[in-house]
Amino acid sequence: MLTIGFVGAGTVGTALALSLPSEKYKVLAVYSRTPSSAQRLAQLVPDCQYCQTAQKVADAAELVFITTPDDVISKIASEIDWHKGQGVLHCSGAYSIDILEPARQCYANVGSIHPLQTFASINEAVKNLPGSTFALEADEPLLSRLKELASALNGRYVELKPGNKVLYHTAAVFVSNYLVTLIKLALDLWQDFGVSANEATKSLLPLLKGTVNNIENIGLPNCLTGPIARGDLGTIDKHLNALKAINSPSFTTYQELGLQTISIALAKGKIDDDRAEELKTLLKGQDTK
Numbered sequence: 445m446l447t448i449g450f451v452g453a454g455t456v457g458t459a460l461a462l463s464l465p466s467e468k469y470k471v472l473a474v475y476s477r478t479p480s481s482a483q484r485l486a487q488l489v490p491d492c493q494y495c496q497t498a499q500k501v502a503d504a505a506e507l508v509f510i511t512t513p514d515d516v517i518s519k520i521a522s523e524i525d526w527h528k529g530q531g532v533l534h535c536s537g538a539y540s541i542d543i544l545e546p547a548r549q550c551y552a553n554v555g556s557i558h559p560l561q562t563f564a565s566i567n568e569a570v571k572n573l574p575g576s577t578f579a580l581e582a583d584e585p586l587l588s589r590l591k592e593l594a595s596a597l598n599g600r601y602v603e604l605k606p607g608n609k610v611l612y613h614t615a616a617v618f619v620s621n622y623l624v625t626l627i628k629l630a631l632d633l634w635q636d637f638g639v640s641a642n643e644a645t646k647s648l649l650p651l652l653k654g655t656v657n658n659i660e661n662i663g664l665p666n667c668l669t670g671p672i673a674r675g676d677l678g679t680i681d682k683h684l685n686a687l688k689a690i691n692s693p694s695f696t697t698y699q700e701l702g703l704q705t706i707s708i709a710l711a712k713g714k715i716d717d718d719r720a721e722e723l724k725t726l727l728k729g730q731d732t733k
Contacts, residue, residue: 446589449473449505451498451520453481456535456559457511459569461489465596473504477512499524507531507589510544518543526550531586533557537613540606541581555582556609557590559599562620574598579612581605627652629694636690665711672705675715677726684726702727 448469450457453476461471475495476482486494495501502508502524510517514536521544526532528551532544537558544554561576563569578594578601580587587603594601604612627648634644658667671679680702687695706723709715715723 445470447472447504447506449475449495449501449508450485450511451475451501451508451524452511452513453478453485454511454513455563455566455569457509458485458488458566459563459573460509460511460535460559460597461485461492462566462570463573463597464593466490468596469593473501475501502526502530505530507533510534514539518546522546526552529553531555531589533582533590535559537579537616538610540609542606553582553586555580555586555590556604557593558613559597560616576600577602579604579609581609629697633692633694636692665708668705668708668712672702672723673709673712673714675709675719675723677719677722680723680726684729699727699729 445467446469448461448464448471450461450471450473453461453474457474458481461474464471471489471492473493473495474482474485474489475498476485479494479496483494486492493504495504498520508531510520510533512520517534517536517539521532521534524547526547530547530552532547532552532554534541534544534556535558536543536556537560539556541554541556544552544556548554556579558579559573559576560579561569561572574597576597576599578590578597578599580590580594580601581604582590591601627645630648631641631644634647635641639647655667658669671683683698684695687698703724706715706720706727709723710717710720
């Protein structure tokens with residue numbers, strides 16, 4: 445059984461610790477700069493010990509997760525005397541394993557495992573984690589161990605090479621964070637015609653879920669619906685005029701997203717090149733007549 449330690453006991457670290465199958469992994473030590481967080485995690489995991497220093501976690505565990513905020517990972521790695529052959533991981537989506545160079549200098553095996561999932565709260569994270577993809581970066585023998593760990597968490601994995609991490613994380617921001625922003629823009633429009641954000645959310649969620657279902661079951665580009673997919677210039681013109689009339693900050697966002705959507709509509713085959721050019725002209729704010 446592999447012994448595990450956590451340096452950092454926030455949402456990500458706690459969710460991972462609670463999700464690891466106890467028959468394969470023994471979470472036995474945890475440290476956090478916020479003692480109450482580490483003590484809470486230690487109470488949630490059977491026989492897990494709260495440690496008063498990160499070094500005690502490193503001394504106790506074969507595999508150590510550094511699940512701190514990104515900007516202190518390198519500092520943590522440099523302050524610990526690591527053991528030769530020990531596994532040291534971080535869970536940052538944006539940083540590569542080079543920030544663990546201090547651990548590598550101690551002859552530890554360094555790697556990164558990033559769960560491609562949203563971690564808004566511990567309970568929701570634990571529920572969302574199964575089925576997630578884990579981005580892995582490591583050399584052997586640690587890479588094989590990380591593949592086994594991803595599978596044990598009922599997840600898939602993708603291997604990343606040095607230099608891939610930033611684009612990988614940027615894509616995640618588009619899908620998760622900026623989706624929240626798009627919902628906010630939609631809610632603002634509903635409030636403009638007198639519907640509260642709460643009621644608007646209830647109304648729009650089935651549409652959002654239906655869209656995600658279509659992406660999963662039909663896939664791109666065929667899951668695209670709406671006026672750009674149909675090449676409906678009149679409807680798009682009405683949208684632009686309505687947004688302009690209320691001086692909506694969503695106006696330029698609508699234009700840019702529309703322009704990015706034209707290539708998907710072309711790939712779906714419902715519009716031709718001529719209609720695509722007309723759409724581009726309209727969305728760029730030029731007269732199509």
